Amino acid sequence: MTATPPAHQPLADAQPVQTHSAQLQPVQPGTARIAVAYHSGYGHTARQAEAVAAGAGAVRGATAELVPLDELTDDIWDRLAAADAIIFGAPTYMGSPSAVFKAFAEASSDVWANNLGWRDKIAAGFTNSKAMSGDKFNSLVDFAVLAAQHGMIWVGLDIYPGWAESTASIEDLNRLGSWLGAMAQSDADLSAEKAPPETDLRTAAALGSRVAIVTLRHLRGALAA
Numbered sequence: 389m390t391a392t393p394p395a396h397q398p399l400a401d402a403q404p405v406q407t408h409s410a411q412l413q414p415v416q417p418g419t420a421r422i423a424v425a426y427h428s429g430y431g432h433t434a435r436q437a438e439a440v441a442a443g444a445g446a447v448r449g450a451t452a453e454l455v456p457l458d459e460l461t462d463d464i465w466d467r468l469a470a471a472d473a474i475i476f477g478a479p480t481y482m483g484s485p486s487a488v489f490k491a492f493a494e495a496s497s498d499v500w501a502n503n504l505g506w507r508d509k510i511a512a513g514f515t516n517s518k519a520m521s522g523d524k525f526n527s528l529v530d531f532a533v534l535a536a537q538h539g540m541i542w543v544g545l546d547i548y549p550g551w552a553e554s555t556a557s558i559e560d561l562n563r564l565g566s567w568l569g570a571m572a573q574s575d576a577d578l579s580a581e582k583a584p585p586e587t588d589l590r591t592a593a594a595l596g597s598r599v600a601i602v603t604l605r606h607l608r609g610a611l612a613a
Contacts, residue, residue, distance in 0.1 A: 474511055
């Protein structure tokens with residue numbers, strides 16, 4: 389199970405990923421705008437975020453934008469308001485998302501109070517830790533509950549678990565066996581240039597691709613309704 393599901397286009401076809409900048413960039417009508425809202429403590433989760441964005445940007449009709457959450461400016465909230473989908477990401481520290489992400493989640497209560505400003509946006513999540521488990525599932529649950537409280541629509545992985553049979557490989561997609569979101573594992577003594585491994589980055593890209601596809605379908609359905 390090392391191949392990406394047929395619905396996902398190769399990353400080589402991806403459009404350049406937009407990064408955080410001073411002004412919102414215009415997109416073509418009908419384009420799905422995917423925002424990857426993330427915090428990274430040491431750069432490992434940032435690599436995972438880049439892979440998620442690359443996977444989303446590989447889907448025709450979608451654009452992806454990295455939105456780091458280190459400083460919560462008005463511009464960040466504007467970008468998330470303009471997005472059709474928000475993919476949440478953070479490292480797992482002590483069994484839950486990082487404090488920086490938690491501060492963002494609490495600050496998003498202003499969006500919630502304004503008539504559920506993210507209602508019906510597509511949502512997904514990803515996380516990274518140094519341990520194989522590291523209780524990363526708890527972070528994904530935090531993301532999913534945050535999305536539910538905002539009235540968003542959650543999308544998980546659609547990939548069978550890899551590395552789960554005697555003949556399987558560590559290079560399999562979804563080697564950590566998560567469906568709620570994408571997980572990655574980074575050895576504590578490796579820099580962000582060497583971790584997470586490529587298999588986890590491919591899994592992250594597959595999540596981004598699926599979110600983009602689902603978002604496009606959601607937008608088309610809304611137009612037809």
